[in-house]
Amino acid sequence: MEAAPALCNLLQSADNSILESALSCLGMLAADAHGKAEHMDRLCESKVIDTAMGLLDKDGWKTLGDDTLPGILGLLKHIASASEKAVNSLFDLGVCDLLKQMITYYSRSHSGSDKLEMLVEFIYQLMRPLGASGQENATTEQNAHIDQLASIVTLITQVAKCGALSSVCYRCIVVIGNIVELSTPTFLVELQKTANLSSFLTCLLARKNRHIVFQTLEVSKTLL
Structure with a gap:
């Protein structure tokens, strides 16, 4: 863990091989810290999130290599899945606006399905710490994060x-299900106006994938 600050500095290297190696090492540190709150907090304090987000900011994600972008998203996803502190930092750094830009961009790309799947999975991991306390016990800050998501x-x-791949589609409905469960009735009314969830759910019920249909039915029951 003592090496984390030095590894974070290497994330700013112009040499892709050094950058990717540093990401790999940080990923191993994050995996080792998983389930150890103190270690994960120390990793967050090393500015790994700020540095990684800095690489993605201002369209920087468009210039990253095919191996580098998944490495950064994987690192952030891994940390976010285990640390509420990390999730708060990501929201403070504008992760939702960044995700909107990336989803819009890759949804228009014929070869963007794998990246869309990574992004939706990342959103799912952001939901986990927020959902741990439940709707009734959510803090004002958590509710603000849910609204952003x-x-x-x-x-x-x-x-x-x-026409997204079944794996992408399934993860999408899981994420929406989580948001629905954590949202207030008033907010769901507003969400229905902007996202037209009824039409969306009807569309998914026509899919032939049983996992997608089952998850769609679960979301529908929550909304009833």
């Missing part, structure tokens, strides 16, 4: 409806 729902529904 909900602003992505319209994009996610478009991804799922536009």
Whole structure:
């Protein structure tokens, strides 16, 4: 863990091989810290999130190599899945606006399915710490984060409806299900107006994948 600050500095290297090696090492540190709150907090304090987000900011993600972008998203996803502190930092750094840009971009790309799947999986991991306390016990800050994530729902529904791979579509409906469960009734009314969830769910029920249909039915029951 003592090496984390030095590895974070290497993330700013112009040499892709050094950058990717540093990402790999940080990924191993994150995996080792998983389930150890103190270690994960120390990793967050090493500015790994700030540095990684800095690489993605201002369209930087468009210039990253095919191996580098998944490495950064994987690292952030891994940390976010185990640390509420990390999730708060990501929201403070504008992760939702970044995700909107990336989802919009890759949903228009014929070869963007794998990246869309990574992005939707990343959103799912952001939901986990927020959902741990449940709707009734959610803090004001957590509710604000849920509202930010909900602003992505319209994009996610478009991804799922536009012939996305079954794996992408399934992850989309799981994410939407999590957002629905954590949202207040008043907010769901507003969400329905912008995302037209009824039309979206009807579309998914026509899919032949039983896992997608089952998850769609679960979301439908929550909304009833």
